[in-house]
Amino acid sequence: MPHMQASDPVPSTSIAQKAGLLSTVADASGAHRVDAIRWIRGEPIGKGTYGRVYLALSISTGKPQLVAVKQVDSPQVLRDESDQRQARFVHSVERVSKLLVDLNHPHIVQYLGFQECLGDYSRVLNIFMEYVSGSALGCCLREKGKFSEDVAKFFTLQILGGLRYLHSRRIIYRNLKADSVLLDRDGNCKLSDLEFSTREDKINKLPFTTVQRTLPWMAPEVICHQKEGYCVKADIWSLGCILLEMLTGKRPWYEDELIMITIKMNQNKRPPIPPDVILSDLAMNFQNLCFAINPDERESASHLERHAYLKLSNGWRFQGFNG
């Protein structure tokens, strides 16, 4: 068992309640009551743009449960750009916290609750999630290079399952990139990092830091029309990018800096296929459906899931990245 220590600082119920950030539990009468989450912090397991992720033991219910906790500083005074960046993230979480805990799908990381805690000098937002015991798909690609075609198809099918679920609720993920897909040891994919997802009818501007991080995977309409004019089909472009990355071992727009990517997108170009990679006709057809410049001509997740290209070889089972 990894090292654990009591969680600090103290949960600030009033703040969290005000922000709607405590987990709500339905009691026998069906009424929703607010519950403080009791937990013990373990070792760090990752670091993102906005916070650190720790392994933790949730002791709120009878049986202790291993969970992941993303801890994000929530600045009270906006002194510099970094404070503003953090504040925008916390605001975004407040906007979608209810939507995230309501999601329930095998290929989406389960959000378990939110808690804002008051320390002596700071406030910290804790985001409790299902723990996924593996690493990010982006990490595996950087370590191992490209995947075998069956592995790429297997992961694509799972990501599409998660997207179909989100899209059926008119939720746009917006932040889909290889680093946002977590893999467990059996090759199960879970979409994580959903704090910037949004309902189609409530699109707001994405923070610059997130756009910078995700830009190579982003659909042209998201970059060109920051506030409106895009829909769930934006995620299908990102999925096409991840598939291309798995088949080639190179990130989308692998030759270009961010500014050049933006210019090329404005010229209606799509991520190039490296010259040493030859894709089958079926693979090309699948890519064309993901990279249609007009989102109305881009295929939906449910149609793509049934595309002939994604049919796995007979009897194939996941046995590692090159199997």
Ligand SMILES: Nc1ncnc2c1ncn2[C@@H]1O[C@H](COP(=O)(O)OP(=O)(O)OP(=O)(O)O)[C@@H](O)[C@H]1O
């Ligand atoms: N639920 C989880 N279970 C296990 N590990 C996780 C979980 N969530 C995140 N991690 C680990 O923590 C790392 C950081 O996650 P985080 O969501 O903060 O940032 P990110 O996805 O790398 O990108 P960004 O910088 O865009 O936020 C991940 O790469 C992953 O290794």
